[in-house]
Structures are given as C-alpha cells and as structure tokens.
Amino acid sequence: MMMGALSKYIFYPAWDLKDGSQRLLEWRQLEKQQWWTQDKLNHLQLNRLNALLTYAEKHSPYYRDLFKQHGVKAADIKTLKDIERIPVTTKQAIRNGGDRFISDEFVRTQLVSAKTGGSTGVSLNLYFDESCQEKRNAAQLMADRWSGWDLGMKRASVWGNPPVPGSVKQKLRHNLLDRTIYLDTMDLNDRSMGAFVSRWRKEKPGAVFGHAHSIYIFAKYLLQENITDLRPQGIVATSMMLLEHERKTIEKAFDCNVTNRYGCEEVGLIACECERHSGMHINVPHVYVEFLDGNNNPVAPGEPGKIVVTDLNNFAMPLIRYRVEDVGVYSERTCECGRGFPLVEKLEGRVADFLRLPDGGQVAGISLVERTLTKVPGIEQMQLIQEQIDEVAINRVRGPEYTDATDEELEKSMREVFGEDVALTINDVKEIPQEASGKYRFSICRVTQ
Known part of the structure; x- marks a missing residue:
C-alpha cells in the first residue's frame, strides 16, 4: 500500500517532471474531457482534425500529393463529415508510401518507432513523435482506471515476450512506476502458471492486463486447480477479440469484472469499456472513428462497418482515414455512466478473419467459432482456416466433455453455415498455435477473390 501511494503521488509526477513529459498533464485533461457533452467533444475533435489536416497538407509528402490529386484542401473541411472527401488510407498504401507519410519537419x-505484426498479411513500420507517445500513454492511464486499476497499483500482465529492463533507468522505472509481474504467454503451461500464482501471492498485484484469450487460459487453470485467492480489483482484456464465454470464465475465476479494450499499434487506444461494461467508449479526444461499408460510405447505427480511424495525435507520421482492417458496430445510445464519449456496440473481428461463402456472402469467423464453442459440448478450443472458397479446415482441441458424437455435432453446426458444397476437414490438435506476438487467431481466411 505504501509503495503504491509513493508511486502514484511521488514517483509518477517526479518521473514526468524529470523527462519533461506531458503525460500526466494530458491524463488530467482526459479525466475532465470524458464528462463533456458530445457537442463539446465534437467541437474539440473538429479543431484537432483541422490542425492535423492543415499540418499534413503542408508537411506530409504523401497527404500533400493525395489532397492535390483529389482536389481537397484542409481549409475545405468545415465539419467532421467533410472528412469523407479525403480518400481512405490502406495498409498497402502505407507499405508502398513508406517515408513519404513522415513529416518533413522530423528525422525518422x-x-x-514500432512495427505491426503483419497478421493480416501486411506488416507496417510506424513512427511517432514524443508528444504523440505521451498522449497515448495518458489515454491508457484513463482507460485503465475505468477497470479499477489506479496509478501506482501493481499489475499482473499476461503478455507475450515481456520486456526485460536492461539499463539502470529501465530498472528504476520497472520497480518504481511500471510495477508489473509477467506471465509470458509464449510459455503457458501448468508449471509456468503455477509459478506465476506463487509470485502473485507474494507480490499481490491489484489488476490483471493481457491478451484476452491468454487470460482465459490462465483463468481456466485457476478453476481447474481450485485456486480462489487471486482477487484483483480490475481486469483489462486487450489485443484480440474477447469472446463472451471467455469473459464469463475469467470473471468466475477472479470474481472480478473484465474490461474489454480495443486499440492497435498504429493509433493507440481506440475504445474501452467503462465500469458499466455496456459497450466501449471511443477515445474521442485522440481519434476520429468512422464505420464504413464496402464502398466507403457510412453505415447506419447498429450495422457492422469497416473501422476507419484518424489519429489526432500523430503529426510526425499522420494517418488520416486509416482503415485498420477491423469490423465493428457503433451505437447512438448513451451510456448510463454519463460520459460523453460515444460507444462502439461490439467488434465483429478483423476483415481477414471473415470467411467466404460459395454464394458470395461472408461470415464473421470469430462469431462462428464462439457460437460453435457454446453450442457443441466437448470442444476446448477451435480454429477455422480457409485456403480455398470450397474448403475449410477446422482445428479442434478436445475438451473434457468430448465424445464420439462431438465431431458429428461440430460438422452439423458448420453445415448450417457452409452448406454441403464446402469440404470440411476436422483436425484433432493438442493446442491452437500462437502468433509470434503471443496472440491467437481463431479464424483465418486466405481466399483473395
């Protein structure tokens, strides 16, 4: 308790003061802005958008040329909706454009710098200025506090490839500010999870952070071993889709609500659940988010749309109307918490995770996996891989309730979606492989047409 208070009231402010950081100042602004009305927030967004567009037009070679090519001027953007005059930026455009996105006022x-994992087929090199990074960290502080965590509270992080502090400064930061113990998701087994439980009991972290599915695996271990004394004040699941049955298992194991958070390497925090857990609040001061159909036109509230984000913080490498390759549903309802930040009703997965149907339709693979896991007993985990339009491989891990009828029920459930013209192959596997980052992908579509 004493160390937590010292970290919150002494070490956090002192560290920012020493580094000349604006993180805590921005965090305090966000704490106020989250309670603003949507009209006031829209005005804030428009002002920040205008500043970004004016800067990009002058200093980003890529956007300067793009604006000229399409007859767009930053001064013409009078309303938030006017941004639709600017073409959508794709991952491929960033990959091809490279340094042309970077402002001529900065040296790369x-x-x-950061790099995306490339799980959708395109990895990207990304760059941010220090101010952008500080603002992103501030937004994370705000969202983490919605879960029940607070500055100075020790964390338990379920994460792949955890950082190892090397320099004296890094070690000081790790012990005074970050105060995190790690369970490496690249080595999840009974031995490593048992050792993590022992360390947890010794260090008593107040909150859990990590990949949604990895926290779920750890939660199942706790239930299996009847471990009931790990009681955090908050749980944040991020980096991948949180399935509903996983949420229930995690909450049962820890006796604590799960906070679902959505963001990406390219733009930082996009949206997060508050303490009401009724949709995810969009990080309005930092990002402008659109939900578009296949023709890049806005979808109606309640309809799934491709998520397109404009980063209002990054002037070093502007990303304007950037399609993140995710699909989500936005809502016009207001949250009972009273915050003015609008809501993302739900995420439906990544574009690359939508499986193709022979009749030209598509199905959200992640939703199909979740439905099947809850409908068919005897399946521990599942992954769908579609290499051809008429072939789907099902990697299935047997669960405790597995019987000879499980696979028959699994195929029957799949036939309800794919019909009789698609070849279904069930592979009996011991586990679903992880990506290099430690994340899991439950549906993969490699059909290009």
Whole structure:
C-alpha cells in the first residue's frame, strides 16, 4: 500500500517532471474531457482534425500529393463529415508510401518507432513523435482506471515476450512506476502458471492486463486447480477479440469484472469499456472513428462497418482515414455512466478473419467459432482456416466433455453455415498455435477473390 501511494503521488509526477513529459498533464485533461457533452467533444475533435489536416497538407509528402490529386484542401473541411472527401488510407498504401507519410519537419531516426505484426498479411513500420507517445500513454492511464486499476497499483500482465529492463533507468522505472509481474504467454503451461500464482501471492498485484484469450487460459487453470485467492480489483482484456464465454470464465475465476479494450499499434487506444461494461467508449479526444461499408460510405447505427480511424495525435507520421482492417458496430445510445464519449456496440473481428461463402456472402469467423464453442459440448478450443472458397479446415482441441458424437455435432453446426458444397476437414490438435506476438487467431481466411 505504501509503495503504491509513493508511486502514484511521488514517483509518477517526479518521473514526468524529470523527462519533461506531458503525460500526466494530458491524463488530467482526459479525466475532465470524458464528462463533456458530445457537442463539446465534437467541437474539440473538429479543431484537432483541422490542425492535423492543415499540418499534413503542408508537411506530409504523401497527404500533400493525395489532397492535390483529389482536389481537397484542409481549409475545405468545415465539419467532421467533410472528412469523407479525403480518400481512405490502406495498409498497402502505407507499405508502398513508406517515408513519404513522415513529416518533413522530423528525422525518422529520431522518432519513436514500432512495427505491426503483419497478421493480416501486411506488416507496417510506424513512427511517432514524443508528444504523440505521451498522449497515448495518458489515454491508457484513463482507460485503465475505468477497470479499477489506479496509478501506482501493481499489475499482473499476461503478455507475450515481456520486456526485460536492461539499463539502470529501465530498472528504476520497472520497480518504481511500471510495477508489473509477467506471465509470458509464449510459455503457458501448468508449471509456468503455477509459478506465476506463487509470485502473485507474494507480490499481490491489484489488476490483471493481457491478451484476452491468454487470460482465459490462465483463468481456466485457476478453476481447474481450485485456486480462489487471486482477487484483483480490475481486469483489462486487450489485443484480440474477447469472446463472451471467455469473459464469463475469467470473471468466475477472479470474481472480478473484465474490461474489454480495443486499440492497435498504429493509433493507440481506440475504445474501452467503462465500469458499466455496456459497450466501449471511443477515445474521442485522440481519434476520429468512422464505420464504413464496402464502398466507403457510412453505415447506419447498429450495422457492422469497416473501422476507419484518424489519429489526432500523430503529426510526425499522420494517418488520416486509416482503415485498420477491423469490423465493428457503433451505437447512438448513451451510456448510463454519463460520459460523453460515444460507444462502439461490439467488434465483429478483423476483415481477414471473415470467411467466404460459395454464394458470395461472408461470415464473421470469430462469431462462428464462439457460437460453435457454446453450442457443441466437448470442444476446448477451435480454429477455422480457409485456403480455398470450397474448403475449410477446422482445428479442434478436445475438451473434457468430448465424445464420439462431438465431431458429428461440430460438422452439423458448420453445415448450417457452409452448406454441403464446402469440404470440411476436422483436425484433432493438442493446442491452437500462437502468433509470434503471443496472440491467437481463431479464424483465418486466405481466399483473395
């Protein structure tokens, strides 16, 4: 308790002061802005959007040329809806454009860099200025507090390839600020999870953060071993889709609500559940989010649309109307919490995870997996891989209730969606493989046409 208070009231402010960081200042602004009305927030977004567009038009070679090519001027964007005059930016455009996205006021080697994992087929090199990075960290602080965590509270992180502090500064930060113990998702087994439980009991973290499915695996272990003394004040599931049956298992194991959070490497926090757990609030001060159909036209509330995001923080490498390759549903209802941040009703998965049907239709693979797992007893985990339009491979891990009838029921359930013209192959596997990042993909479509 004493260390947590010191971290919150002494170490966090002192560290920001030493580094000249604006993180805590931005966080305090966000704490106020989340309670603003939507009209006031829209005005804030428009002002920040105008500043970004004016800057990109002058300093980003890619957007300067794009605006000229399509007859768009930053000064012409008078309303948020006017942004639709600017073409959507794709992952392929970023890959092909490279450094042309970067502002001519910055030197690439002096920027904060990151790289996406490329799970949708396209990996990207990304760059941010320090101010952008600080604002992203501030938004994470705000959203993490919605879960029950607070500054200074020790974390239990279920994450792949956890960072190892090397320098003296990194070690100081790890012990005074970050205060995190890790369960490496690249090595999830009874031995590693048992060791993590022992460390948890010793260090008593107050909140859990991690990949949704990895937390679920750890939660199942706790239930299996009848471990009931790990009681965090908050749980944040991120980096991948949180399935409803996983949420229930996690909440049962920890006796704590799960906070679902959505973001990406390219733009940081996009949306997060508050303490009401009724949809995810969009991070309005930092991102402008659109939901578009196949023709890049806005969809109606309640309809699934491709998520397109404009990062209002990153001036070093502007991303304007960037399609993140995810599909979600937005809502016009307001949350009972009273925040002015609008809501994402639900996520339906990544574009690359939608499976193709012979009649030209599509089905959200992640939804199909979830429906099957809850409908057919005896399946522990499942992954769908579609290499051809008429072939779907089903990687199935046997569960405790598995019987000779399980696979028959599994195929029957799949036939309800794919019909009789698609070849279904059930592969009996011991586990679903992870990506290099430690994440899991439950549906993969490699059909290009």
